[in-house]
Amino acid sequence: MQRKIIRRRVDGVLLLDKPQGISSNGVLQTARRLLNAAKAGHTGTLDPMASGLLPLTFGEATKFSQMLLDADKVYEAGVELGVETDTGDAEGQVLAAHPVAVTELALREVLERFVGEIEQVPPMYSALKRDGKPLYEYARAGIELEREARRVTISAIELLSFDSPRFVIRVACSKGTYIRTLAMDIGAALGCGAHLYSLRRTRIGVFDIASSVSLDALEAVEGDARDGMLASADLLVMNFDRVDLDEVQTRQMLQGQPLRFAQAGSGLVRIYGPEAFLGLAEWKDDGKLWAKRLIATGEANQNK
Template identity: 40%
Template sequence: MMNGIINVYKEAGFTSFDVVAKLRGVLKQKKIGHTGTLDPDATGVLPICLGTATKVCDLLTDRSKEYIATMLLGVETDTYDCSGTVVNKKPVEVNEERISEILHGFVGESMQIPPMYSALKVNGKKLYEYAREGIKIERKPRKIQIYDLEILHIHLPEVEFRVHCSKGTYIRSICYDAGRIAQCGACMKKLIRTRVDNFMLEDAYTLNEIEELVKSGDVNTIVKPVDSVFSQYPKAVVMDEYSKVLYNGNRLKKQWVCQEMTPPQKVRIYDESGAFIGIYRYEESRKEFKPEKIFWRKE
């Protein structure tokens, strides 16, 4: 079984679940998970976790993301994108300067109402399932953050922009809300996810490319190790004589760990052979490292 993360380029027409199902067959491995859904029409970065790396799926879902989106003004749909049913059309009388002002107004923290056609669950049922039954559910606004927004091209009625945002941000909703402010309506025409944390678009592989690498025996060359996700934490090594305690997932005394400096709050713990064990939090009051997430497993 492989353990690690593959940076997959999700192509249009595939759901995130489709990608996982396809890779289970290609890699001959059951333990696979994705790191947050992408709409079927959207393309771009979709990190896929294998084996013990499935423990970081939620963590990667929580990381910030970057997209390039194309907004179409003058058209509203029930799904907030061009794949939906048109519910309203209006002439576009807004100018480029005003559109730029509206979009840049989304930068910072705000409350966003998610679209009805989304995978969010209410009472154990996904919103899009209610929508398909013609049932409209009240959605609570959720706090999001737009760290940066750059307009790349304006050729009315279309606007292309890049956005760096927090988890849970719906770019479709940004387009919809911008259209409402512009008083002409809008929907999302195109979406490419260009980055999830440190997984970049230029380093992503299509399903066909991954399949070819499996056939040639080179697929391991594109599997990122689990600890690469935690590069922001310093490395610490546990002495061999305490390896039994380490492998059992117990707390570790400060003196058992090779760490010359005062331990920071979190560290990546390894054994002396270089095997990544997990993420530990240092507790000064007890002078101990407490395991937060263990990734090591006995082969």
């Protein structure tokens, strides 16, 4: 009989630098095994070909994963002109090859067209679902489905290098942006086609790749020392204002009672008891502060 693995409670956020060539879920399961964590999740995926910032959440921190799913992101993308693939990246089958006669000036002019609010048609090789099945399953079966264009925002595109037929750009964009689609659209606008040959995510919201750790670094330390590489759950909600509660207010909030203050605020806030992060609360029209999403009491994410 196979012995059941007993997982332990681990709470916090790991800002991981995902390596190339492994799925986001593969990275998550490896980190979960190293931490022996009972509950784990991630804040959006990266394709196996991509590397870079992938925040992983454990325990009570998983309750706030959506906050980063909605955040703006920054990528460094390598694009090769003249070659189109069925997936839009280097892992796909080549569909067509075209001669490339593109100058840096022409490239810069085209890049400027994609800054701002644009429409993108999601690629068939994506995890978007149709009738409960991801689009990539239809694509692998040779089925092409109609997809509605989506509006996304490209805040900035910076050309980092150009050595025809390849160039590298830094892209700051809204959630839901497909960098593969952007690469293909740029190639179409230049008249020679293109695909993505590399992708690295360097920023999500306020979090930068410089603060991340690698799987190798996580594996290099032992036991409880790995817990020290985790940040507290409130790292995911630092963009909200802070409200501190006394012991009585903390007890009332945890019991589901709304709180009234001399001066009401608006929207979501992060709340803290005398010693710990409690979760999110929301100001309602009645002028009271109501619990929105609370962590389990006794949770290990301490207010630092």
